[in-house]
Amino acid sequence: MIKIPYEQIISKIKEAKELTDEQINSKIKAKMDQLAGLISKEGAAHIIANELGVKLFEEGKLKIKDVLAGMRSVEVVGKVTNIFEIKEFQRKDGANGKVVSFIIADETGRLRVVLWNEQTDLIKDLKQDILVRIKDGYAKQNNNNSVELHFTSKSELTINPPDESIGKLAGAQRLEAKRKKIEGLIETDANVELLGTVVQVFEPRFYEVCPDCNKRAKSKEGGFFCDTHGAVISAYAYVMNLILDDGSSTIRTVFFKNQVLNLLKIEDKDVLKFKDSPGDFQTAKDELLGKIIKIVGRVSKNEMFDRLEFVVQLVFPDPEPDQELKRLEEEAKVIE
Numbered sequence: 001m002i003k004i005p006y007e008q009i010i011s012k013i014k015e016a017k018e019l020t021d022e023q024i025n026s027k028i029k030a031k032m033d034q035l036a037g038l039i040s041k042e043g044a045a046h047i048i049a050n051e052l053g054v055k056l057f058e059e060g061k062l063k064i065k066d067v068l069a070g071m072r073s074v075e076v077v078g079k080v081t082n083i084f085e086i087k088e089f090q091r092k093d094g095a096n097g098k099v100v101s102f103i104i105a106d107e108t109g110r111l112r113v114v115l116w117n118e119q120t121d122l123i124k125d126l127k128q129d130i131l132v133r134i135k136d137g138y139a140k141q142n143n144n145n146s147v148e149l150h151f152t153s154k155s156e157l158t159i160n161p162p163d164e165s166i167g168k169l170a171g172a173q174r175l176e177a178k179r180k181k182i183e184g185l186i187e188t189d190a191n192v193e194l195l196g197t198v199v200q201v202f203e204p205r206f207y208e209v210c211p212d213c214n215k216r217a218k219s220k221e222g223g224f225f226c227d228t229h230g231a232v233i234s235a236y237a238y239v240m241n242l243i244l245d246d247g248s249s250t251i252r253t254v255f256f257k258n259q260v261l262n263l264l265k266i267e268d269k270d271v272l273k274f275k276d277s278p279g280d281f282q283t284a285k286d287e288l289l290g291k292i293i294k295i296v297g298r299v300s301k302n303e304m305f306d307r308l309e310f311v312v313q314l315v316f317p318d319p320e321p322d323q324e325l326k327r328l329e330e331e332a333k334v335i336e
Contacts, residue, residue, distance in 0.1 A: 004056055004068055009045040016054045024048070065108035067149065069141035074149060077133045077164050078104030078111065084313050085256040086120050088216070098215075101148075102126060104134075107167045112148040113137070119151045121213055121228070125159060133161040142190075177296045177314075179327070183248035185308060190298040194253075194310065195319060196246035197292050201285045204260060206275045208234035236272060242288065244295070244310070252302075253295060253310045262315045263293070294319040 013024050024045075031044040039047075049056055061075045082103040089097050100120040101112050113134060115122060126132070135156040137149040151157075177193035185192065208217040210226035217224040217234045224234040240255045240263075255263055260271060264284055274281045296314040301307075 004042075004046075006042045006045055009042070009049055009056060012056055013045075013049055013052060013054050017052055063108040064104070064106050064111045067111060067139050067147055069139055069147050071139040073135075074137040074139050075133070075135045076104070076106070076111065076137070076149070077131065077161065077166060078106045079166060079169060080126055080128055080130050080132060081105050081110065081169070082314070083123065083126055083128065085258065086123065086214070087311075104132060105169045107169065112142075112146070114148055114150045116151065119155070122157050124214060131160055131164060131166070133158040133164060181248040182244070182246050182251045185251065185299050185310070187299055187301050187308060191296065192298065192310075193294065193296045194244060194246060194251075195292065195294045195324065196244040197290060198242050198288045199245045199250065199290075200243035201288050202241040203278055203281050203285075204238045204240040204271060204274055206236050206238045206272075209237045211235040236275060238271060238275075244293070251308065251310050253297075253312055254300075255312045255315065259312045259315045263288075263317055265317060291317070292319060293317050 010021070010024055013019060014021070027048045028041060028044045031047055032039060032041065035044070046056070061077070064076055064078060067074055067076060080102055084101050086098055086100040089099065091097050098117050098120045099114065100123050101114045102123065104111055104113060133156075134149065134151075135158075136152060136154040138152050138155075139147055139149050142148050177191045179193045179195070180189065182194060182196065208219070208224050209215060210217050210229055210232050211234070212229050212232070213226065214235075214237065215226055215228065216237075217226050217232055223231055226232050237257050238260060239257075240260045242253055242255070243250050244253050257268075261268060264271065266284075274284075294316040295310070295312045297310055297312040300309050300311050302309050
C-alpha cells in the first residue's frame with residue numbers, strides 16, 4: 001500500500017481545488033463523523049481527495065519529492081551526493097550478506113538508494129556529482145520514517161543517462177543530520193551528528209580485498225580468492241576505531257577506508273605504510289588525541305560486546321568554530 005503523509009494529501013487538495021485549510025478540515029471531520037469513527041484522519045483525507053478528483057501521486061518518471069513509501073517500479077533521475085561503505089552482515093540463517101547505500105538529489109529533494117548483496121558491485125562505478133537514472137526501484141519507509149529506494153531483481157542503474165538533466169539541487173549537498181548527545185543515542189539512530197573530543201585512538205586494522213570489486217578476499221590454499229573474480233593478488237582495505245567524548249558520555253566510533261583518509265588528511269599509500277610499520281602511526285595518533293571533530297553516521301549494536309557503536313559516514317576533522325558557537329547560542333535561547 002502506498003503511504004502518503006497526511007500533510008501531503010492536504011497540500012495536494014489545496015493546490016488542486018484552491019480550498020482553505022479550514023474548508024478541507026471541515027470536510028475531513030464530516031467524513032470521520034459520517035463513518036462513526038471507523039476511519040482515521042488520513043483515511044478520511046484519502047476519501048475526500050478521491051471524491052474531489054484529486055490525483056494524490058504521480059506515475060512514470062518521478063521527481064524525488066513525489067516518491068512515496070509503497071511505490072513499486074519507481075523511476076527517478078538524480079545526482080549522486082554521498083556514497084557510503086559496503087557493510088557485511090550475517091543473516092539469521094547463517095548466510096553472509098552485504099548492503100550499501102548512496103544518496104541522490106534533484107531540484108525537489110534527496111533520496112537514499114539501497115543495494116543488496118550482488119547489487120553492491122554497482123557502487124564501484126559511482127562517483128560523487130555524477131548523474132544516474134534508476135528504474136524499477138521499490139520505495140519503502142525506514143525506521144526513521146524516511147522514504148528510501150531499494151533495488152529489486154528488476155532494478156536498473158544507468159550512469160550519465162543521455163538526454164537527462166536536473167537543475168539546482170534542493171538544499172544542501174547532503175541530508176541534514178540531527179545533532180545528538182552520546183548519552184541519548186539509541187540503536188535505531190541514523191543520520192546523526194556528533195561533536196566531541198577524541199580521547200582514545202586505536203591502530204588501523206588491515207584486511208585483504210579483491211582489487212577489482214573491493215570485496216573481502218578469502219585466504220585459501222596459500223593464496224587469496226574472490227567469490228566473483230576467483231584467485232587474485234589481494235589489495236588492502238582498513239578500518240580504524242577511536243573513542244569520542246562529548247561531555248555526556250563516550251562511544252567507540254568506527255571509520256572505514258574513505259573516512260580514515262578524511263580524518264587523517266593523508267593519502268591511501270600513506271595509510272598502507274602503517275601496515276608494515278605500525279610504530280609510524282604514533283605521530284598520527286598523538287595529533288588526534290584531544291582533537292575536537294564532528295562526525296555523521298549511524299548507531300550499530302556490537303552483539304559480541306553488547307554495546308552501541310557509531311559507524312562514521314562523514315567526518316569533519318576541523319569543525320567551524322563560529323558555526324558551533326552560533327549553535328550553542330541558539331540552544332541556550334531555546335532553554336531560556
